[in-house]
Amino acid sequence: MTTIERAPDWSDEQWQTRARSWVDEQVTRVGRRVTGPVEPRVRPWSLVWRVPTDDGPVWFKANNPGTVHEAVLIATLARLTPERVLTPIAVDPQRGWSLLPDGGESLRALLGRDPDLTHWERALPGYAALQLATAPQADELIALGVPDHRPEVLADLFADLLDDHASLRIGAEGGLRPEVYGRLRAELPSYTERCRRLADIGVPATVQHDDLHDGNVFAGPDGYRFFDWGDASVAHPFGTLLVTLRSIRFASELSADDARLARLRDAYLEAWTDRYDRPTLVEAADLAISLGTVSRSLSWRRALDTADPARAEYADAVPGWLEELLESEAA
CATH class of the missing domain: 3.30.200.20 (Phosphorylase Kinase; domain 1)
Structure with missing residues (x-):
């Protein structure tokens, strides 16, 4: 290093x-x-x-x-x-x-003029292709310092995060309530088992942007290009769907069960259908999305590894994303 x-x-x-x-x-x-x-x-x-x-x-x-x-x-x-x-x-x-x-116009600006979700339907296969092309270099990326969030290690990272009381701000305003912290502790065995199941499905780990929304995609004449990789990790590729589908849902004011979100998910998953059947891919996507709140919490903890007083404005993101793990389980 x-x-x-x-x-x-x-x-x-x-x-x-x-x-x-x-x-x-x-x-x-x-x-x-x-x-x-x-x-x-x-x-x-x-x-x-x-x-x-x-x-x-x-x-x-x-x-x-x-x-x-x-x-x-x-x-x-x-x-x-x-x-x-x-x-x-x-x-x-x-x-x-x-x-x-300069990358030109963002996908967000394009959607502001033309709020047609087919723009995302065209962009997501390109992102999937990037992930597939990068998967053989996953170990190289980790050696270069890209954080390791693979399913095989994510449960241990969750356990370590639960020991970081300063970042979780237990009992403080904007932090985890003690009873929520206790529920998260109790969730660890189930979380570990779901990580094991996701790893067993066998989709190779690769780069995972972890903050892929329309503000981090350029939409120009050369096609869609993806940027702002500071939150990225080497992880299960489908974890990207947590932020991506959520951002699309809220920007387009869709319900969680809107068929258009499933269509976008499937457009993304299409790149893996030569190796896995679609029900297996959907299972893996559901698992990766539900497990991904821990990855987001870890990404925020890294981002706030600074003495800058402005970090206080964002400090609730670390416990906030972790708390969502329980909400995803209840859904």
Whole structure:
């Protein structure tokens, strides 16, 4: 493993000078020129600069320690499946920096003009193809630092998370109530058994975006491209459906049992029908969705691995996603 720069202070003038120098160097290397000041957007988990150049904007991103694997992941995905992601202008894995070209219009903007779910029906098979192309490199991705959320280890990660009382904020406002914490503890054996069943079905682990909604997909003339991989892990591929179908459901104001959601699920699962029958795939998808709330809680815990006071605004996401595990069981 490489040594990662820890806990950067993005407001520090020296840090900004180093980062700007790196951006200028990379932009110059590809024959462009920066033409104005950067436009920043800061979150506890990352800093993003929109950098104007004489050939359109480029985007610099710096990740915090918990999401630092994004830089090396996007470089690897661009090598394995360049038609599905943006090819970075440059990455610095040691510092968790990346510089990307502009991706154009997002799927969210397209759906704002044309709220037709066939856009998702066209996009999801491409994402499935990305996952299938990446599956043989799952061990490589883990070795590069991408978090391991495979079903074989997810129950142990759940148990470890239950021991992290600071992140779960048991008894505090916005945290887990003690009685809910007790129910989650009691849920661990059942969770472990469901992880075992999901692993036994045998769908290979691969990269799993874990936050795939319409704001993280570009919809341009070159097809759909997927970005913002800071929450990603190596996991069961179908876990992606937790966030994706939920985001579609709420954006389109659909009921949970709307047939259009099942159609989108099936459009995504189609890529695996040459190896598994559809009832088995649907069973695996249901399991991965119900187990995936733990993955989301873990992703948020990593994202908030920072001393930035702004993290308090999002701190309820870690216990909140975990609590949803019980809601999915009751449904």
